[in-house]
Amino acid sequence: MFKLLKYEFIRKYKLITMTLISALVLNLYLLTRGIAGSSSFLLLFPLVLAVLYVSDVIRTYSDDLNKKSGYMLFMTPNSGYKIIMSKLAAAVIEGIGMLFIYFLFILINGAFIIYQTRSYVDINEVMNDINTLLSGNIGINLGHVFVFLFAVLVFAIGFIVTVYTAMTIRKSIFSEIKFGGFLSFIIFLGLNWALTYASGEFYSIVSPQYGSFVNVTTVSASELLVIMFPVIAVSIIQSIILTFCSGYLLEKKINL
Amino acid sequence: MNENEILRIENLTKKYFNKTALEDVNMSVEKGKIYGLLGPNGSGKTTLMKVIAQLHKQSSGHVFINGNPLSYESKASISYMPTENFLYDSFKVKHAVKFYADMYKDFREDYAMNILEEIKVDPEFRIAKLSSGLNGKLKVALALSRNADLYMLDEPLNGVDVLSRDTIMELISKSYDETKTFIISTHLVSEIEKILDSVIFLKDGRVELFGDAEELRLSKGTSVEGLYKEVYKNV
Numbered sequence: 001m002f003k004l005l006k007y008e009f010i011r012k013y014k015l016i017t018m019t020l021i022s023a024l025v026l027n028l029y030l031l032t033r034g035i036a037g038s039s040s041f042l043l044l045f046p047l048v049l050a051v052l053y054v055s056d057v058i059r060t061y062s063d064d065l066n067k068k069s070g071y072m073l074f075m076t077p078n079s080g081y082k083i084i085m086s087k088l089a090a091a092v093i094e095g096i097g098m099l100f101i102y103f104l105f106i107l108i109n110g111a112f113i114i115y116q117t118r119s120y121v122d123i124n125e126v127m128n129d130i131n132t133l134l135s136g137n138i139g140i141n142l143g144h145v146f147v148f149l150f151a152v153l154v155f156a157i158g159f160i161v162t163v164y165t166a167m168t169i170r171k172s173i174f175s176e177i178k179f180g181g182f183l184s185f186i187i188f189l190g191l192n193w194a195l196t197y198a199s200g201e202f203y204s205i206v207s208p209q210y211g212s213f214v215n216v217t218t219v220s221a222s223e224l225l226v227i228m229f230p231v232i233a234v235s236i237i238q239s240i241i242l243t244f245c246s247g248y249l250l251e252k253k254i255n256l
Numbered sequence: 257m258n259e260n261e262i263l264r265i266e267n268l269t270k271k272y273f274n275k276t277a278l279e280d281v282n283m284s285v286e287k288g289k290i291y292g293l294l295g296p297n298g299s300g301k302t303t304l305m306k307v308i309a310q311l312h313k314q315s316s317g318h319v320f321i322n323g324n325p326l327s328y329e330s331k332a333s334i335s336y337m338p339t340e341n342f343l344y345d346s347f348k349v350k351h352a353v354k355f356y357a358d359m360y361k362d363f364r365e366d367y368a369m370n371i372l373e374e375i376k377v378d379p380e381f382r383i384a385k386l387s388s389g390l391n392g393k394l395k396v397a398l399a400l401s402r403n404a405d406l407y408m409l410d411e412p413l414n415g416v417d418v419l420s421r422d423t424i425m426e427l428i429s430k431s432y433d434e435t436k437t438f439i440i441s442t443h444l445v446s447e448i449e450k451i452l453d454s455v456i457f458l459k460d461g462r463v464e465l466f467g468d469a470e471e472l473r474l475s476k477g478t479s480v481e482g483l484y485k486e487v488y489k490n491v
Contacts, residue, residue, distance in 0.1 A: 003358045006358070007355060007358075010347075010351065011344065011346060014346065068338070068340040068341065068342045069342055069343070069344050069345070070342075071311055071338050071340070071342040072342055072343060072344060072355070074310075075311065075336055075338075076331065076359040077328055077330075077332035077359075077360070078328060078359075079328045080328070172313070176271060178273055251328065252313070254310075254312075254313060255311075255312050255313055256306075256311045256312065
């Protein structure tokens with residue numbers, strides 16, 4: 001598994017490095033535009049990063065299934081389960097890495113904003129200042145941001161696994177059928193519908209247990225985590241089931 | 257099961273859309289021999305190899321390696337070289353060697369580096385920039401640097417110049433010993449005839465002729481190339 005992961009990142013490192021250098025250059029440029037530039041960067045960067053992240057993890061798997069270079073991976077004596085798990089582990093690590101990088105940018109830009117307003121930077125105060133800044137107008141703190149970003153990561157992985165499963169079905173069960181690409185998209189929509197329906201049913205059962213929090217005006221980060229727990233748990237369970245299905249198909253039915 | 261048998265194929269059929277690539281293929285491959293898998297383009301050679309290498313799943317039938325049904329574990333016993341350029345473009349040659357060393361327990365890294373030096377493939381070269389001749393030699397070098405039971409080389413002489421073909425033939429001959437089995441697919445029969453112990457002629461996805469190369473030469477009174485022309489004269 002570790003070796004598979006290693007080569008996942010060897011294949012990605014150039015793209016990741018280029019993205020980071022571009023982000024750094026853009027951020028440095030926007031810092032010259034003062035607080036407004038820095039704030040714009042902090043708002044726009046996560047959106048760009050999210051799009052790049054999702055497209056990168058989908059493209060990597062798509063290349064393995066649809067290009068001849070995929071033979072290199074699928075010829076190795078690794079089970080389908082191990083291959084799909086390594087893909088997901090790489091996606092999770094990449095996602096966490098990107099979150100971490102975003103937080104580094106928050107720290108850099110936060111320090112810059114503080115320096116612009118006070119003309120000095122006390123490193124010990126930076127985290128508190130950012131927290132204060134975040135809680136100033138919209139009533140959230142760094143804890144809320146962490147919970148929110150964690151949930152986003154879980155949902156992103158759920159989405160990626162669904163896409164992976166649709167692509168795997170296309171290259172296994174439906175590989176000998178015409179219009180497979182279109183079929184793959186239909187499968188993805190079908191899977192999404194089925195999962196949304198199943199999770200909707202689940203929420204309707206558990207929501208009475210969690211409804212009491214919804215009316216609370218100020219929700220702490222830990223309360224937010226509790227409120228979001230069913231949604232996050234369902235997404236994780238879905239991801240596990242779909243990963244298992246993909247692993248089975250890669251193992252038993254694949255046609256590259 | 258024959259003790260000397262490394263590969264057995266029973267009633268193997270592979271269909272794509274409305275095309276049948278392999279139909280009811282049956283064969284037994286013995287250890288320590290070099291088999292020529294012969295046939296023109298589209299006869300099913302590549303499909304057969306991909307099914308054995310588990311890159312394709314058969315529509316029906318069974319394949320056994322060392323008496324066991326195909327599984328991901330059997331990939332450890334098979335060194336397969338696809339005919340396509342399958343190595344990661346972004347890798348340097350040394351990265352591809354490292355990849356093989358990491359993924360296959362039987363890969364001999366030093367042996368591979370020696371071969372690369374011998375065939376003048378610089379480990380620092382980027383794979384995307386290799387000529388088709390160098391790429392062909394690299395693929396063969398990687399496949400032969402494994403210490404596998406069964407080697408399957410799909411069109412190893414395709415797209416390479418005459419000198420490179422000689423180098424590749426030399427590499428195959430040097431790698432062979434009686435513990436290893438080779439299946440080499442090609443339509444360039446004359447180039448490979450001299451090293452073949454047995455031949456498998458595929459035609460329209462079916463085994464048209466299978467047998468010991470020398471016995472066929474004697475019984476039919478012609479070379480394997482002559483037989484090839486005879487079998488495929490109307491194709």
